[in-house]
Amino acid sequence: MKVLLSKEDLHDGVMRMADKIAACYENRQLTIVGVLTGSVVLMADLIRLLDLPMRVGVLQASSYRGATTTRGELVINSELMLDISGRDVLLVDDIFDTGHTLVQVLDKMREFGPTSIRSAVLLRKHGRQEVDYRPDFVAFDIPDEFVVGYGLDYEDMYRNLPYLAALEPDDIARHEATMAETQM
Ligand code: IMP
Ligand code: MG
Numbered sequence: 001m002k003v004l005l006s007k008e009d010l011h012d013g014v015m016r017m018a019d020k021i022a023a024c025y026e027n028r029q030l031t032i033v034g035v036l037t038g039s040v041v042l043m044a045d046l047i048r049l050l051d052l053p054m055r056v057g058v059l060q061a062s063s064y065r066g067a068t069t070t071r072g073e074l075v076i077n078s079e080l081m082l083d084i085s086g087r088d089v090l091l092v093d094d095i096f097d098t099g100h101t102l103v104q105v106l107d108k109m110r111e112f113g114p115t116s117i118r119s120a121v122l123l124r125k126h127g128r129q130e131v132d133y134r135p136d137f138v139a140f141d142i143p144d145e146f147v148v149g150y151g152l153d154y155e156d157m158y159r160n161l162p163y164l165a166a167l168e169p170d171d172i173a174r175h176e177a178t179m180a181e182t183q184m
Pocket of ligand 1: 034094101102148153154
């Protein structure tokens with residue numbers, strides 16, 4: 001796999017984003033909500049870099065299947081989420097691609113009456129956006145390639161890679177072969 005962002009690049013970018021977030025919420029209590037599952041690695045690093053009083057929660061949004069870019073129906077499960085009414089909320093996700101996921105999740109969250117709601121993403125993919133919304137905090141802009149690692153998956157695999165890599169056709173063929181060997 002072609003490495004796009006090394007472990008060190010990721011750390012530096014997340015730290016720069018954390019500084020901007022900290023400056024924005026100075027002296028406020030923050031409620032951070034991560035979108036499962038792609039945001040878990042970013043969440044773990046980001047919350048430890050933010051020296052702010054905070055509550056941490058999650059919600060689940062799922063639509064994508066595999067490396068296809070066709071959109072399935074988005075299912076949002078906010079039952080896991082903590083109470084956000086009257087709170088300053090920061091929604092955290094792995095990647096802003098078409099943007100539909102973040103926009104729909106934000107709409108859903110507004111129903112719960114937060115005082116303010118902003119968004120932070122690790123990645124924004126170049127030239128893919130289909131919505132009239134921009135995330136408030138973006139750690140990296142990347143080219144239009146399918147990427148895995150640091151929380152991002154291909155068929156639920158590779159989230160644990162400490163770097164970010166582009167998944168190329170050869171990698172997908174190798175993935176299929178490995179899965180066939182290692183699965184029951
Ligand atoms: P959007 O609704 O098109 O912005 O898609 C957002 C979701 O699609 C992300 O939270 C990811 O789960 C998934 N996604 C989009 N691009 C990629 C990618 O390159 N690798 C892995 N997942 C991706
Ligand atoms: Mg996701």
